[in-house]
Amino acid sequence: MAATHAELETHVTDTFFTATVLGSPRIGPHRELKRAVESYWAGRIDADALAAVGRELRTQTWAELVDAGMDSVPVNTFSYYDQMLDTAAMVGALPDRVAGLADPIDRYFAAARGNAEIAPLEMTKWFDTNYHYLVPEIAPGTAFALDASKVLGELREAREQGVPARPVVIGPVTFLLLSKPVDGSGELLERLDDLLPVYEDLLAQLAGAGAEWVQIDEPALVADRTEAELARTREVYERLAALSSRPKLFVASYFGSLGDALPVIASTPVDAIGIDLVAGTDDLASVPALAGKHVVAGVVDGRNVWRTDLDAALSALESARAAAGSLAVSTSCSLLHVPYSLEPETGLDDALRSWLAFGSEKIGEVAALATALTGDRSAVNAQFDASRAGRTSRESDPRLHDDALRDRLASTLAEGISRADAAERRTAQNELLGLPDLPTTTIGSYPQTTEIRVARAALRRGEIDDAEYVRRMQGEIADVIALQEKIGLDVLVHGEPERNDMVQYFAEQLDGFFATENGWVQSYGSRCVRPPILFGDVVRPEPMTVSWFEYAQSLTAKPVKGMLTGPVTILAWSFVRDDQPLADSANQVALAIRDETVDLERAGARIIQVDEPALRELLPLRKADQPAYLDWSVGSFRLATSGVENTTQVHTHLCYSEFGEVIDAIAGLDADVTSIEAARSKMEVLGDLDAVGFDLGVGPGVYDIHSPRVPSVDEMTEALAAALDAVPASRLWVNPDCGLKTRGIVEVEASLRNMVEAARAVRGSTVDA
Numbered sequence: 001m002a003a004t005h006a007e008l009e010t011h012v013t014d015t016f017f018t019a020t021v022l023g024s025p026r027i028g029p030h031r032e033l034k035r036a037v038e039s040y041w042a043g044r045i046d047a048d049a050l051a052a053v054g055r056e057l058r059t060q061t062w063a064e065l066v067d068a069g070m071d072s073v074p075v076n077t078f079s080y081y082d083q084m085l086d087t088a089a090m091v092g093a094l095p096d097r098v099a100g101l102a103d104p105i106d107r108y109f110a111a112a113r114g115n116a117e118i119a120p121l122e123m124t125k126w127f128d129t130n131y132h133y134l135v136p137e138i139a140p141g142t143a144f145a146l147d148a149s150k151v152l153g154e155l156r157e158a159r160e161q162g163v164p165a166r167p168v169v170i171g172p173v174t175f176l177l178l179s180k181p182v183d184g185s186g187e188l189l190e191r192l193d194d195l196l197p198v199y200e201d202l203l204a205q206l207a208g209a210g211a212e213w214v215q216i217d218e219p220a221l222v223a224d225r226t227e228a229e230l231a232r233t234r235e236v237y238e239r240l241a242a243l244s245s246r247p248k249l250f251v252a253s254y255f256g257s258l259g260d261a262l263p264v265i266a267s268t269p270v271d272a273i274g275i276d277l278v279a280g281t282d283d284l285a286s287v288p289a290l291a292g293k294h295v296v297a298g299v300v301d302g303r304n305v306w307r308t309d310l311d312a313a314l315s316a317l318e319s320a321r322a323a324a325g326s327l328a329v330s331t332s333c334s335l336l337h338v339p340y341s342l343e344p345e346t347g348l349d350d351a352l353r354s355w356l357a358f359g360s361e362k363i364g365e366v367a368a369l370a371t372a373l374t375g376d377r378s379a380v381n382a383q384f385d386a387s388r389a390g391r392t393s394r395e396s397d398p399r400l401h402d403d404a405l406r407d408r409l410a411s412t413l414a415e416g417i418s419r420a421d422a423a424e425r426r427t428a429q430n431e432l433l434g435l436p437d438l439p440t441t442t443i444g445s446y447p448q449t450t451e452i453r454v455a456r457a458a459l460r461r462g463e464i465d466d467a468e469y470v471r472r473m474q475g476e477i478a479d480v481i482a483l484q485e486k487i488g489l490d491v492l493v494h495g496e497p498e499r500n501d502m503v504q505y506f507a508e509q510l511d512g513f514f515a516t517e518n519g520w521v522q523s524y525g526s527r528c529v530r531p532p533i534l535f536g537d538v539v540r541p542e543p544m545t546v547s548w549f550e551y552a553q554s555l556t557a558k559p560v561k562g563m564l565t566g567p568v569t570i571l572a573w574s575f576v577r578d579d580q581p582l583a584d585s586a587n588q589v590a591l592a593i594r595d596e597t598v599d600l601e602r603a604g605a606r607i608i609q610v611d612e613p614a615l616r617e618l619l620p621l622r623k624a625d626q627p628a629y630l631d632w633s634v635g636s637f638r639l640a641t642s643g644v645e646n647t648t649q650v651h652t653h654l655c656y657s658e659f660g661e662v663i664d665a666i667a668g669l670d671a672d673v674t675s676i677e678a679a680r681s682k683m684e685v686l687g688d689l690d691a692v693g694f695d696l697g698v699g700p701g702v703y704d705i706h707s708p709r710v711p712s713v714d715e716m717t718e719a720l721a722a723a724l725d726a727v728p729a730s731r732l733w734v735n736p737d738c739g740l741k742t743r744g745i746v747e748v749e750a751s752l753r754n755m756v757e758a759a760r761a762v763r764g765s766t767v768d769a
């Protein structure tokens with residue numbers, strides 16, 4: 001049964017816990033950690049003040065969990081930046097280049113962000129989420145050594161507060177599989193023999209510090225794994241479980257089903273196994289294989305915001321308990337991926353509110369289910385009734401089903417979503433645009449300055465009116481157009497100052513979405529996003545971008561790109577309804593974007609860019625599920641972009657990933673021009689595109705926008721020369737890797753000047769040749 005706070009104060013020991021979550025958000029209910037960390041970086045507060053903010057946030061998080069009735073509370077899920085970086089620091093795997101920094105916190109932040117001399121670690125997406133982790137680098141010389149100060153410190157802190165603390169660490173298999181071999185390192189799982197002593201030492205120290213349980217996260221086991229990898233996994237957990245002095249071992253999986261890995265983990269003497277019964281419902285049928293283990297059943301969705309169907313969850317829990325014997329109720333994954341609480345969302349109508357559960361509400365659901373599971377159903381009747389009422393209200397809400405929209409979508413799809421032959425389009429577009437070879441452009445956003453954000457905040461608070469806001473944004477657009485003209489770029493953008501975010505901006509204008517006021521979720525480090533909630537059928541009441549485009553185009557004779565976010569990315573960065581296939585929601589969003597492209601074209605846009613940076617991110621973790629995804633995602637992009645004339649040049653933009661695995665899909669998008677992140681991977685993507693016969697326009701990023709460094713003309717000339725080995729000049733575009741919203745204007749101007757100079761130099765040499 002979920003314990004009360006009073007019971008916990010009597011210290012339940014040596015028991016199997018019954019109610020928990022796999023992890024907690026850490027950025028702060030009002031982004032307190034973001035503000036503290038950024039203040040520390042800016043030198044406005046010292047390390048003690050930063051530590052105090054962290055301590056206060058942990059205390060609040062643990063108290064909420066204990067008060068709600070969790071009888072085991074995850075600790076060490078707090079982080080100043082990222083949990084993979086924390087693990088690298090814990091096992092002594094920070095890169096050598098930060099070793100010279102004496103202060104551990106400065107060393108840590110240097111690995112995360114770099115500085116004038118030090119390159120940061122790479123960042124990449126955490127499985128199929130919109131959270132980015134830092135990729136540890138493992139060199140042959142990396143000498144693993146334990147530094148357990150963070151986890152031990154947080155364990156001690158929690159225990160002093162009477163919290164039934166369960167330290168959480170990333171497991172050795174996931175840590176190595178997600179790290180990057182450098183300096184000639186081979187297959188990283190080969191390093192397990194070096195790494196395991198560190199984990200053994202850690203477990204001994206945790207036991208010595210009073211930890212009854214430790215949670216070892218192994219989400220890498222929900223992706224396809226080779227026999228050899230599974231065999232190594234078995235060895236790891238046999239060895240760790242064989243330790244004489246250790247806490248009970250709870251191996252947690254999440255983001256999918258364990259599949260073949262389930263019997264492997266089950267065969268080792270670990271004490272508890274966590275399964276994701278939301279994204280990995282298949283594992284429910286395998287629970288009998290877990291008999292004798294404590295099963296931690298993730299039935300409350302940690303990735304999405306829908307209220308749990310408590311009746312269905314309870315019945316899954318009852319059948320799992322019957323098969324396994326011993327069971328705890330949990331979230332499917334850490335609550336890192338959802339906002340803290342529904343409470344600040346004053347803009348929610350009662351119906352919508354009754355369908356939702358954010359972090360706090362999910363903790364309440366876990367507690368209610370744990371109580372119901374022990375037989376004391378009457379104590380939680382009200383929660384079960386509210387869950388049923390929310391479901392009934394949702395099923396009957398007219399906003400979930402718009403017949404006119406569905407009919408129009410069906411007829412548009414029936415008409416076909418292919419454009420004319422690409423060569424025919426190219427001829428028509430070249431004639432209209434008259435661009436030079438190697439046209440120069442940027443990806444869309446220019447620096448989101450404090451003035452821009454302050455203006456938006458002032459509009460929100462009613463301190464300025466719409467007209468004043470438009471005036472200020474038009475001022476920004478005019479500046480950005482003038483800057484681009486001065487630099488000599490060929491294809492211009494309006495700079496996106498009016499967009500709080502490339503997804504939220506559209507969601508705020510589409511029916512069927514709810515945009516939260518305070519639903520912040522960590523994206524990376526101190527950066528957060530507010531994923532909108534796609535709850536109903538999606539309808540575009542009016543044009544969303546046209547007036548900004550028209551204003552920008554009125555200031556220049558050069559073509560200004562219409563700038564839109566694509567359907568896959570809008571879905572990937574939203575919380576999406578779970579009552580219909582993702583493909584159906586994607587097509588509804590695509591139809592709205594298609595209408596916008598047609599309106600932009602009518603307003604004079606000769607080029608329209610539809611960004612799909614999240615195309616790779618949503619790729620299912622299991623190969624077997626990938627073809628169906630690629631089919632609907634490419635289809636939704638084509639639906640969004642096939643409504644315009646042949647003369648209108650469609651661009652797309654892809655970034656934040658390595659695209660090797662989805663290269664066919666990129667070709668399948670059939671965009672006239674694809675700008676793609678390439679600077680860090682040294683243009684490798686061009687070879688991949690060539691290999692699948694891609695013969696459309698391509699703009700491989702010639703410089704990395706993730707750092708303030710100004711790239712030289714020479715290095716961009718070299719990048720372009722390398723690109724010309726794979727792509728003829730007639731198809732090559734010149735652009736940075738991604739948008740410039742996180743950069744400062746001074747470095748942007750200098751970098752773009754050099755980029756244009758490099759393009760001109762290369763153009764000259766190809767014309768001469």
Ligand SMILES: CN1c2c(nc(N)[nH]c2=O)NC[C@@H]1CNc1ccc(C(=O)N[C@@H](CCC(=O)N[C@@H](CCC(=O)N[C@@H](CCC(=O)O)C(=O)O)C(=O)O)C(=O)O)cc1
Pocket residue numbers: 130450453454456457499500501502503504523524526527528529530531573613656742
């Ligand atoms: C391209 N990326 C994106 C992802 N997901 C998205 N949904 N959007 C993306 O663009 N995933 C992959 C990458 C992740 N990259 C980033 C990069 C940068 C940020 C970021 O800077 N986030 C901002 C918040 C942005 C925002 O929503 N701004 C709003 C509100 C701003 C605000 O907080 N205003 C203050 C007042 C003004 C002030 O003092 O500054 C307030 O309200 O208190 C806006 O511009 O109106 C961040 O601050 O973290 C995220 C992901």
Ligand SMILES: N[C@@H](CCS)C(=O)O
Pocket residue numbers: 443444445502563611613653655738739740741
């Ligand atoms: N048009 C967007 C794409 C980011 S991925 C931008 O420039 O910021």
Ligand SMILES: [Zn+2]
Pocket residue numbers: 443613653654655656737738739
């Ligand atoms: Zn981008």
